[in-house]
Amino acid sequence: MIEVNGISKSFLVAKRPSGLWHAVKSVFHREYTTVEAIKDISFTIPAGEIVGYIGPNGAGKSTTIKIMSGILVPDHGTCSIMGYTPWEDRTLYVKNIGVVFGQRTQLWWDVPVMDSYELLRDIYKIPEHSYKATLELLIETLDLSEIIHTPVRQLSLGQRMRCEIGASLLHSPDILFLDEPTIGLDAVSKIAVRQFIQRINKERGITIILTTHDMNDIEALAERILLIGKGTLLYDGNIQGLRGKFGTRRTITAEYQDYDQPLHLPEVSILSTTANRAILSVDTELTNVSDVISQLANQVQLMDVTIQAQPIEDIIVQMYKEYQL
Template sequence: MITLSGIEKTFKVAKRATGLRHAVRSLFYRDYTMVEALRDISFTIAQGEIVGYIGPNGAGKSTTIKVMSGILVPDRGDCEIMGYTPWKDRVAYVRNIGVVFGQRSQLWWDVPVLDSFELLRDIYDVPQSEYGRNLELLVDTLDLGDLLQTPVRQLSLGQRMRCEIAASLLHGPSLLFLDEPTIGLDAVSKIAVRRFIQTINREKGVTVILTTHDMSDIEALAHRVLLIGKGRLLYDGNLEAMRTRFSTDQIDEAVVKLYEEYELV
């Protein structure tokens, strides 16, 4: 379903020293440094898998997700997902995916949640009958009934994240990218989100790629983890193999030891 081969991405970042003199100088001349965000990233993911994509801050997780969702174009390498090249076949491709970025919203801030859902239905051109079935499932599973008429700006973080996940699934995608979906959520909201992800994976066969720093999310949902560090893919295996490797039952401890082994901490 998903094949990445030799994906590389480099960003040109401006350097600027502090002080008024340097600020004025930067108006006319800037120094730049090249940051290798991704270096030869290659992996495959089968349909129906839930994969945890982990790594420290700045490792390249979000950059990979943006390449796979068609937001960024890599400098080199190939990416084929469901027969599409994400950045070349963007219009047709995005009908098949859902994306949730934990710190960015796809809902309209000042209108009720249901109005945002209706706008997304129009954007994706979802038939009314299909939209109705999907909405009913999402409302029941994520407990959104009391939130639909509430403006997004009045929602708590946990409530908004449940609505964000629902919004990403209204058009019935077969692939879901979740970038820090439980960030800032309380225990009850986290459990609700995890159960929902398990439900759509089991009942609808939705493939899920989950990036998070919360190892309890990984342990609850994923059987396979990919570790990225300094732009390189360093580990691809299952959780049990990781625990056995480091002789521990604690996933947090195993991940920290893995980070230490690759000098990421």
């Protein structure tokens, strides 16, 4: 479905040293530096998959999305999506994709959402009968009936995002690119958006490529993660694999009857202790959890123990550190 092979892209960025003299000088002569946005990125995505594309700011996520959606032409590499090369067959190709930029709107600001939808129908030349069917389905599943006749500028961010996603699906695309679809949304709206994404993926088999900084999105949606940092692909696999590779730490919270001696636990980092409570961090590569608990049980009268796997966000932070991003 999607085959990306060795794409690279670099940008020329004008150097802008501060100071008035440099500002004047730069009018006549500018020095440029080449910034490699992405370097030799390859992956394949089969139809119907949800892929989380993650990485810190400036890692090259948007550049990749722009290349895959036909906006930008890469310097090197090939990309074949549904048999098209996105940047060569732009007008034919873009009929098959939907793109949502969480930070920007694709709707006309001052008119009711419905007007925007009708204009999109004409832009994409959607036949009337399939437009009606799709619209009905979207109104129902995205719960748009009450907001569709409201001008976009009067909608809340969560309402607007539902309308944005609806707008990108009117022409029944096979691939949906979602660039930070949950940014700025409250908890309820986030969950609504996630559920909808899951639903269209399951029911209509739409392939979804999702970039986000919200790891809960990834955990809820993505079977597969592509991690990019400083323009290179660092990890390609599922969340379990990511946990196995990096998430070897467990957090143990132990509650016990009052104990005023210091705890003796080798190979364990103690995050905090009080008279009757300790939070420990265990690296399962150095020692295992049951040993730690039995050592603990020898020293104190345990009341309760909870063990938590490392949250995915910590893993990502750890990976960023490991790769020095």
